[in-house]
Amino acid sequence: MVRDIECESVEEAVELIKDQLxxxxxxxDSPLRLLVWLPEPPPASSxxxxxxxxxxxxxxxxxxxxxxxxxxxxxxRMEVMAASAPSLPGSNVAx
Numbered sequence: 001m002v003r004d005i006e007c008e009s010v011e012e013a014v015e016l017i018k019d020q021l022x023x024x025x026x027x028x029d030s031p032l033r034l035l036v037w038l039p040e041p042p043p044a045s046s047x048x049x050x051x052x053x054x055x056x057x058x059x060x061x062x063x064x065x066x067x068x069x070x071x072x073x074x075x076x077r078m079e080v081m082a083a084s085a086p087s088l089p090g091s092n093v094a095x
Contacts, residue, residue, distance in 0.1 A: 007013045046053055
């Protein structure tokens, strides 16, 4: 069963459910588990103007893009180096 309940705390929600079910703790009708979660609070307003927030977002997106490109280039260089390196005696690495 899923139910939305407006309350101020988790404890209040638990008490409301227990009262609504009216079951004793040892009763077969008592709930085995009760999951309660609170909605996320609305995002805090920013002190930065929208154009500056967008510039920061664009900047960090560019940083992430550059990191991905650098990682790809690094992996390619490592593959070339590994492919051209001589095998060590006793190595199980197949080429």
